[in-house]
Amino acid sequence: MGSLKKEGEMEQIGDEFMEAILYVNGVRRVLPDGLAHMTLLEYLRDLGLTGTKLGCGEGGCGACTVMVSSYDRTSNKCVHYAVNACLAPLYSVEGMHVISIEGVGHRKHGLHPLQESLASSHGSQCGFCTPGFVMSMYALLRSNKNSPSEEEIEESLAGNLCRCTGYRPIIDAFRVFAKTDDALYSGLSSLSLQDGSSICPSTGKPCSCGDGIFQPISYSETDGAKYAEKELIFPPELLLRELASLKLRGDGGLIWYRPLRLQHLLRLKAKHPDAKLVVGNTEVGIEMRMKRLQYQVLIYVGQVPELNTVNVNDIGVEIGSALTLSELLRLFRNVVKERPAHETSACKAFIEQLKWFAGTQIRNVASVGGNICTASPISDLNPLWMASRAEFKIINCNGDVRSVPARDFFSGYREVDMESNEILLSVFLPWTRPLEYVKEFKQAHRRDDDIAIVNGGMRVFLEERGEELFVSDASVAFGGVAAVTLRARKTEEFLIGKSWSKSLLQDALKVIQSDVIIDEDAPGGMVEFRKSLVLSFFFKFFLWVSHRIRDVKPALETFPPSYMSAVKSFSRPCRAGRQDYETVMQGTAVGLPAVHLSARMQVTGEAEYTDDTPVPPNTLHAALVLSKMPHARIISIDDSESKSSPGFAGLFLAKDVPADNKIGPVVADEELFATDVVTCVGQVIGVVVADTHENAKAAAGKVEVEYEELPAILSIREAIAAKSFHPNTEKMLRKGDVELCFQSGQCDRMIEGEVQMGSQEHFYMEPHGSLVWTTDGGNEVHMISSTQDPHKHQQYVSHVLGLPMPKVVCKTKRIGGGFGGKETRSAFIAAAASVPSYLLNRPVKLILDRDVDMMISGHRHSFVGKYKVGFTNDGKVLAYDLEIYNNGGNSLDLSQAVLEIAMFNSDNVYEIPHVRIRGNVCFTNYPSNTAFRGFGGPQGMLIIENWIQRIAAELDRSPEEIREMNFQMEGSITHYSQCIQHCTLHQLWKELKLSCNFLKARREVDEFNSHNRWKKRGVAMVPTKFGVSFTKTFMNQAGALVHVYTDGTVLVTHGGVEMGQGLHTKVAQVAASAFNIPLSSVFVSETSTDKVPNASPTAASMSSDMYGAAVLNACEQIKARMEPLASKLSCNSFAELANACYFQRIDLSAHGFYIVPDVGFDWISGKGNPFRYYTYGAAFAEVEIDTLTGDFHTRTVDIKLDLGYSLNPAIDIGQIEGAFVQGLGWVALEEVKWGDAAHRWIKPGNLLTCGPGNYKIPSINDIPFNFNVSLLKGNPNSKGIHSSKAVGEPPFFLASSVFFAIKDAIKAARAEMGLGSEWFSLDTPATPERIRMACFDEFTCPFVSSDFFPKLSV
Ligand SMILES: Cc1cc2nc3c(=O)[nH]c(=O)nc-3n(C[C@H](O)[C@H](O)[C@H](O)COP(=O)(O)OP(=O)(O)OC[C@H]3O[C@@H](n4cnc5c(N)ncnc54)[C@H](O)[C@@H]3O)c2cc1C
């Protein structure tokens, strides 16, 4: 029982105290003392409520979202809100009701309509993010009396990331609950939908377009009761219960206080001057967990009424420091409605800024005071408090109050004008006056839920004097440009007293340059961008104010109308999209757009992942000891401190490995645990096991390694210069004779150049993890792993332990995304865990934290391509010479094969008579890079598409024209001698051009650009051809095991892994059609090495082809055995037949096997057919950029893909959308930053971008406004299972259409500066920094020239 005192004096613990309690999903739970270090997430998962997932632990992914309900005694209402359980301290929810996914709906008791809708709209692929999405939406519905609007729904999901779906189906699933469809949530929906209408996959609204394929939302599918009747109510006990002050303890002597009166709080602060105050814990939590800062006393002030007051009066509004940002937003929205417009200019600026402040879950708990007192130099609100003349009220422990102007409060890096015996009581924001204007600014990598690169707050107060307006007062503040939120004093002083005119603008811009100085090597980098942003923001502010005052002084507005594009703020329409496909049914199930077989388990949180598996008794937790140097000799390893760490159970190093320490998927060039030398930061040196995950991490952190530093190679360029290549990786492909062609004079023109592209983090939502245990006295080793390749886990573990493979079993039920990242890199993690498990004969669980996962497990390869191209004046390409390099990192892993695929795909879809491609894998001192969707193909294709654009620029033609005239044809021979057959490219391209109305789109974009100086639009159409097969011939094999049971149901196991791509669903469809039984009669069990041996990894987009065919083979064998009886008896059902066969002793089980025919390539002769067939596609994109900030959004995307006769078009559409959005991240958002020569402010060889805080994958707000996908009709593929085609990787490259549309828009911006016809390079990812700096103009030219390149880690 915790010591929770009734209202009374703190620190005088009397006899009288109440239980600390919490309700979880309606169940009362007593909170014991001693858990002050624990998060709500840890508590819930320890209770076995594993539906709430740990995706990042830093508030950045939303996988841990739960709903918290509490009783607000001021309004006498229950309030419900979504929070990130990973950051919520357990005791912060004392006396509240927490609803996790398990409390929303369950398969046994009925799914909530939200869950039904998400499942049936195909909104759950791997399912790891799914409970978080459901909870965010659930909290939105419960917190609103009325149904939310579509905008509110999209806004509420900004804090939830999904790496699989591309978000469109999630939006569609939830928009049925928007205002327009009140009936759906109010309980009438089940009636209104029982007329046979269903949820439209494209609009998300009820309709009949699905021909009954999409099941109507049903509240009663399972138990016949209306779901709404079972909604968990707020526990009556909590309505009546008096809140009490709280003092509870945690690990390491931590004390948690919850005072309920300001007096209590001040007394505690007097007693513990170093205590940290906590409200949302979104700063303190990160400091303690990620930065490992230790605090002894935490005082939770969220329930202190004096810090929660709001006082609106005639001169302004006083805001309690503990008010949450969501409450602040609501307050300002009300104020704006109620007060005269001129008084609320600052409030409106705050509203705009808060829209882009974190996600809803963070805003629901993060406080005004927490943001101010953290004094982060990139705080979004502090520049605005400074600009808007806010005053901070500070109270000391004696109760003395003083007031400090916000603009004088911030004194240094995270330092403020506040003593340790003081706290922030409240903030006073004065109303603005007539002719006083406040404006917010923020530019981040990603618009939603991202910290700023630069932000700002600006204010002017103008005074009318005759025909002119003079600046009577001004404030200009910037974040992200110094160690502190910077007040631009010189600029302010300069502005005051000046007439508001264009010349003021020009002069002020010069003054700002001397006010805001950013050093060349300033932390955060992007120096030129940040400086340009500062000027651009001021320019925008000037135009915005000029526009505002047009009613007062129309004559002063002298800018051309096209300049208004600088002040038009971003607004997003609700997403729309069309999914167009034909359904070609083959048998009972093949061709059906069936819902993912696990979807209903995933939406309820019942689906289990590795970390959710109940652990056996006696389980130990493991943490890795990692190298801190990019290249160094290990001098010594000291484990003395680690050994005395709490819960320590052992440290295992190379010397402890029972058999072979050398590992590697292709060549054994890695060590499981480093022996003498480490070759990257993050290389594994050893593994520590302890009783808990936290203790294992702490103990691993205490292992002291002494190094002797060695020189490191930290980029492809350094590797090329030092000839640092992995041994024997040089490869060449050739066709014709490039040299001869270049010299022959046939080429009218020749171009030479380089294309470089950054890498990409997989960011599967479920981090790497394995649970390993021994059985039969340590004679066998079993494991459950999150992997795409259980066979490799089995191999590695048997190899390092010296066990024969039959004694090692690896099982995988499902994984929360893989995308190639779990093809090989997961195996060493399992092997590391297996060593202590085997030696101690105890179960060991090793789940990587997100930052460790990102740091050590490799990325998509960065590439550099050096090209020379010869072409005619008509645009016909004659010769292409390419040197191509990928960054392999410190071991070979799959880098050779990735390079080869890049080389094969280097022609994309183009016919080039003379080609020579030479490639090399660079050895660098980074963690080994690895497979990632597309496997090098997108990188190879991006190089050619880059120079196709360059040819277009040279010839002043459109890139689309150049593309078309160079297309391969039926019968074309590639540079690796494969003949192009069944080429659907021309048909696809023609259809897409028509459906997107390309010429009209081009005209409209040109028209828009001519009227908008500071916003530009661009369009592009890009084709793709993706060869399907493993290029290592031996890997093109697949096995399956099929059992038919006497009740007519079928159990399928096969070698492929379900990672969200719907493989099990498609394979089940194949089995169902084979036996002519319903899909519901087939069950696909886990992937296990003791069921199907020697399986290839689930990769290369080949799995449905291979495992579908292997399953079909097994089914055919069983059918052949059943056939004699089937033709003799006339059975009424398959069950009857199966039963009859059983009694006739017919074997109803079969092992199926399949090899992909006619594939193979010989690198010596450079000839062969590496691919079974090609998947073709094309995409159109239209984007809009803000040339002043680099902000961009995708307005429209139309995709067309040839998937033959799709096995399951709904799943395939999901793969296309998901791949496209992931590709969009690669080309435009996701930047991996390493400590290299380009980023000297990062420690050498260290990864900066190792969490969702720093690394931005697309969020719901980044998907195209109009997102249309259609599948080519009427084109069966004779080489694929049931005439289908592979889908996983091919659409990924189509996202480059967004990149080239961005480039098109930048070209229009550069044309305004007379640079329109000049070719310019743009690296990927085209982040706001690259976009903005390429839009060369008067605000960038003080810092850079027109050919400037922002730095990139390659
Ligand atoms: C995922 C994520 C996204 C984020 N996005 C943004 C963003 O977009 N923009 C941005 O600006 N910030 C962002 N932040 C930072 C953070 O959310 C904010 O700074 C937040 O407002 C902090 O409030 P809190 O209540 O959670 O602070 P806490 O962590 O509870 O406290 C923070 C600090 O403030 C002190 N403190 C709190 N109240 C008082 C008081 N009354 N008097 C004296 N000291 C006090 C505490 O002692 C502590 O040192 C983000 C954080 C996360 C985790």
Ligand code: FES
């Ligand atoms: S796990 Fe909590 S937000 Fe990612």
Ligand code: FES
């Ligand atoms: S379904 Fe969203 S991350 Fe996999």
